[in-house]
Amino acid sequence: xxxxxEIEGLTKTYGDGFQALKGIDLHVAEGDFFALLxxxxxxxxxxxxxxxxxxxxxxxxxxxxxxxxxxxxxxxxLNLGVVPQEFNFNQFEKVFDIVTTQAGYYGIPxxxxxxxxxxYLKKLGLWDKRNTPARMLSGGMxxxxxxxxxxxxxxxxxxxxxxxxxxxxxxxxxxxxFLEEMNRQGTTIILTTHYLEEAEALxxxxxxxxxxxxxxxxxxxxxxxxxxxxxxxxxxxxxxxSTPELNGFPTRLDAEGALEVEVEKGQGLNQVxxxxxxxxxxxxxxxTKANRLExxxxxxxxxxxxxxxxxxxxxx
Amino acid sequence: xxxxxxxxxxxxxxxxxxxxxTRIWAQTLLPPAVTMTLYFIIFGNLIGSRIGxxxxxxxxxxxxPGLIMMAVITSSYANVVSxxxxxxxxxxxxxxxxxxxxxxxxLAGYVCGGMARGLGIGLIVTLLSLAFTRLSIHNLPMMIxxxxxxxxxxxxxxxxxxxxxxxxxxxxxxPTFVLTPLTYLGGVFYSIDLLPGFWQGVSMANPILxxxxxxxxxxxGVSDVNPFVSLGMILVFISVLAFIAxxxxxxxxxxxx
Numbered sequence: 001x002x003x004x005x006e007i008e009g010l011t012k013t014y015g016d017g018f019q020a021l022k023g024i025d026l027h028v029a030e031g032d033f034f035a036l037l038x039x040x041x042x043x044x045x046x047x048x049x050x051x052x053x054x055x056x057x058x059x060x061x062x063x064x065x066x067x068x069x070x071x072x073x074x075x076x077x078l079n080l081g082v083v084p085q086e087f088n089f090n091q092f093e094k095v096f097d098i099v100t101t102q103a104g105y106y107g108i109p110x111x112x113x114x115x116x117x118x119x120y121l122k123k124l125g126l127w128d129k130r131n132t133p134a135r136m137l138s139g140g141m142x143x144x145x146x147x148x149x150x151x152x153x154x155x156x157x158x159x160x161x162x163x164x165x166x167x168x169x170x171x172x173x174x175x176x177x178f179l180e181e182m183n184r185q186g187t188t189i190i191l192t193t194h195y196l197e198e199a200e201a202l203x204x205x206x207x208x209x210x211x212x213x214x215x216x217x218x219x220x221x222x223x224x225x226x227x228x229x230x231x232x233x234x235x236x237x238x239x240x241x242s243t244p245e246l247n248g249f250p251t252r253l254d255a256e257g258a259l260e261v262e263v264e265k266g267q268g269l270n271q272v273x274x275x276x277x278x279x280x281x282x283x284x285x286x287x288t289k290a291n292r293l294e295x296x297x298x299x300x301x302x303x304x305x306x307x308x309x310x311x312x313x314x315x316x
Numbered sequence: 317x318x319x320x321x322x323x324x325x326x327x328x329x330x331x332x333x334x335x336x337x338t339r340i341w342a343q344t345l346l347p348p349a350v351t352m353t354l355y356f357i358i359f360g361n362l363i364g365s366r367i368g369x370x371x372x373x374x375x376x377x378x379x380x381p382g383l384i385m386m387a388v389i390t391s392s393y394a395n396v397v398s399x400x401x402x403x404x405x406x407x408x409x410x411x412x413x414x415x416x417x418x419x420x421x422x423l424a425g426y427v428c429g430g431m432a433r434g435l436g437i438g439l440i441v442t443l444l445s446l447a448f449t450r451l452s453i454h455n456l457p458m459m460i461x462x463x464x465x466x467x468x469x470x471x472x473x474x475x476x477x478x479x480x481x482x483x484x485x486x487x488x489x490x491p492t493f494v495l496t497p498l499t500y501l502g503g504v505f506y507s508i509d510l511l512p513g514f515w516q517g518v519s520m521a522n523p524i525l526x527x528x529x530x531x532x533x534x535x536x537g538v539s540d541v542n543p544f545v546s547l548g549m550i551l552v553f554i555s556v557l558a559f560i561a562x563x564x565x566x567x568x569x570x571x572x573x
Contacts, residue, residue, distance in 0.1 A: 014573065052414045055573045074317055074416040082414045088407035097335070104328025105415035107321020149411070 002066055004030045004157045004188035005051065010060030012046050012212075020046040022212040023060070028205070030065070030156070033183045034190045035199035035220075038209035039301055044192040045085060047209070048159055052082045064157060078106065081155030083146045085162045085192075091135035095126055098134060099149050106153040113152065120148040124178065140171045147175075151182075158182065160191040164198060176202060196297055200224075208297060210304045231289035232272075234259045237282040246275035260289060317416055325417045326425050333429025337395055344395070344433060345440065348387045352441045355383050356448045359505065371507050371538045376449045381532040382504030385466065387441045389499060389524065390491065392434030392467040396426050396474030397487045404478065409571055419565040423475065423558070430471030431464070438463060451535060458543055459534025465550045466527040470495075472557040479564045479571070498524045503532075508540045523553060 007026040013019045021043050028034045038044045049055030051062055053073065062069045064076035089098045096117055103113030121127045124144040129137060134145060143163060150158060160179075164172040172195075179202065183189050193199055199206060200220065207217040216223060239257050249272055250262040259281075261272055276283060317325070337344040356376070364375030371378055403409040412422055445451065453459060473490070481487045502524030508516050519525055520541070530546030533539035539546070564570075 049573065053572070054410055054413055056568055074418070077414065077416040078317075080414065082410075084407075084410065086407060088410045090403070090406060090408045092339075097332075101328055101332050102411055102415070104331075105325050105412060105417050107317050107324045107416075109324055 002030050003027045003063070004032065004065055005190065006061070006063040007047070007051070008061040010047065010050060010062065011058045012043075012050065012055065013058045020212050021050075021058075021060075024209065024212070024214050026207055026214060026217060028157075028188060028190055030188055031183070031186060032188055032190075032205055033179075033203045034188075035203040035206045036190060036192045036209060037196065037199055037206060037297060038192075042210045043212040044209055045161055048082075048161055048190070048192065052080065052159065053077065054084075078153070079156045081150035081153065081158045083143075083150045083158070083160040083163055085165065087142050087146070089134050089142075089145065089149065092133055094131050094133055095121065095137070095145055096130040098145065099152050102149045103152040108153060116152045116154070117148070120151050124148050125174075140167045143167055144175070147178075155187070157188045157190070160189065162192055162194065164193065164195060172198070208300055210301050213304075215300050215304055229265065230263050232261050232263060232269075233287050233289050234261060234276075234283045235285045237284050240281070244276075244279050244281060246272065246279075249275065317418075322418070322421055325415070326421050326428075329412075329417075329422065329425025330428045330432065333395070333399060333426065334432050336399055337429075337433045344391075345437065348391055348437050349440050349444060352383055352387055353444055355379070356445060360448055371509075371536070373536055373538070374449075377451075377536065378507075378532075379505055380445045380449055380451065381535045382502075382528045384438050384441045384445065385463070385524075385528045385531045386499050386504050388434045388438040388463055388467050389470045389527070390495065391437040392430045393470040393474040393477075393491060393495060395433040396430035396471045397478045397481070397491075399429065400426055400475060400478035401481050401484070401487050404481075404571060405484075413568075413571065419562055423472075423561050423565060426475055427468055427471040430474055431467040434467040434471065435463065438467075453535055454537035455534045455543075457534075458547075459531060461547060462527060462530040462534055462543075462550070465547065465554060466531070469527075469550055469554050469557065472554060472561055475561050476557060476564065479561070479569050482570065498522050501525075503528050503540060523549060526550065 005026065005028040007024060009023045009025065010021050011019070011023050012021040024043070024047065026036075026047070036044050036047065046055055050057045051064070051069075053069070062076075065079045067073075067076040067079070069076045093101070096114075099117040099121065100110060100113040103116060104110070108116070118127065121130055124147060126141060126144055126148060129141060134142065137145060143166075147160075147163065150160075163179075164175055167175065176198070179189055179191075191199075191203070203220055205219050206223055208215045233254065235258050240253060240259060243251055243253050244259070245251065246261065248267065252260050254260055263269060263272065273283070360376035360379060364379070367375045369375070400409070403412075442451070477487060477490050501519065502522050503519070508519045508525070511519060526541055526546035526549045529539040529541050530543045530550070533543040533546075
């Protein structure tokens with residue numbers, strides 16, 4: 001199967017000498033729903049910026065559906081739709097004009113562009129606002145406008161940089177549903193997000209980037225299998241005065257008095273309840289402390305920061 | 317992209333530019349009309365009647381071609397510099413950068429957008445001038461060619477200014493400190509025959525002098541310089557500025573990191 005995106009040895013050094021990317025390799029298969037995760041300043045937006053021609057690379061290769069961006073940039077761009085992190089449309093233009101103008105840049109005649117704009121503005125709940133200047137839209141509507149604009153030329157690869165930042169939960173869920181539908185219909189999707197719950201819910205493959213290097217590039221399933229420990233938060237019927245000791249399970253009380261229990265991979269949750277029963281503690285509800293991917297992500301980034309620190313100290 | 321797709325992309329840019337300046341007509345179309353009407357009344361009617369003839373024509377007839385050209389130059393420049401810089405400032409330029417539109421189409425689209433405003437203003441000023449004087453055209457092709465090429469040249473200048481600008485102050489420096497003095501000293505209000513020899517020589521280094529005189533030749537049939545030299549000069553300037561603008565676009569000067 002063709003890869004929707006292939007990146008080889010990509011480096012980027014900005015004018016001030018800051019090395020944002022240190023030779024990354026990445027591939028995203030056609031039809032994939034892929035997440036590029038990393039802390040602020042890790043190199044996510046620089047990577048996507050280079051793919052979308054908004055940032056000049058220093059070295060390396062980028063191919064979109066096999067089209068090398070050095071030699072076949074126009075073909076690569078025709079297959080690409082981009083939803084940036086920041087609002088980047090003319091705030092004074094009307095919603096419909098913004099979307100049809102974008103289609104025009106791809107060489108789509110106005111009649112066809114209007115039909116496509118209507119399709120996506122309706123799908124994204126913006127059709128009623130088509131004659132409204134963009135500045136009058138709410139934050140969530142502006143995000144959906146950028147998605148409609150990115151899709152108007154029917155790209156095979158959709159890149160979204162923090163698509164649900166600042167969007168309320170209900171709208172975020174509806175955007176997830178929309179993106180899942182797009183992916184089911186064949187559009188390859190790459191997203192960066194700070195909401196790791198989002199990546200865990202939507203994506204099949206994940207890359208974690210930090211300090212300009214890819215730390216992990218694998219399937220979500222394989223990544224989650226690396227998780228050796230999970231923390232569960234238990235709300236008890238009666239407030240606990242002291243931390244109960246459960247055989248084989250580290251415990252502590254959180255600030256609200258709920259009981260936190262660490263469960264190693266391979267340990268059964270049943271045993272936790274046997275222990276609680278033995279101590280006469282009744283549990284009324286239970287949840288995981290953090291989302292599983294978040295635990296892994298934090299651990300990897302912390303380990304990378306520690307290694308970087310050691311390397312710097314060693315060099316000094 | 318196919319030739320048809322390229323034309324669609326080009327016309328999309330031009331239509332968007334025209335939509336922009338007509339949407340804000342009170343800022344773009346009305347002010348030059350008012351200013352030029354004041355010039356016609358004050359310089360042409362009130363003061364001009366005391367000046368008498370210049371270049372064999374009454375003063376009003378003499379300054380009309382220069383004033384039309386002045387309006388075309390400032391409007392062509394202003395349209396591109398303000399539109400492109402606003403796109404940079406709002407980052408909506410990214411809409412174009414992620415699309416497959418080639419750089420030469422982007423440049424051509426903006427230049428034609430600037431020309432649409434510049435020539436539109438030129439037409440408005442020409443119509444207004446008819447209320448004050450009678451215009452007879454000496455050489456129509458020369459007149460049209462000069463005004464079209466001049467408009468294209470200053471639209472290109474506005475584009476380069478916008479590429480280099482990093483703040484709003486930067487887009488007003490050139491119009492205020494370069495364009496306006498050169499235009500006023502470019503023979504809009506006088507024939508350089510009135511100047512002493514040294515200053516005539518200095519005036520010959522002013523590119524706007526050639527454009528104003530080329531256009532004046534097209535309307536009145538009189539010029540301080542050879543009109544074909546004027547056309548040649550404009551074409552050379554256009555080639556140089558277009559080359560610079562395309563190089564800047566290729567390198568992403570001020571628009572790509």
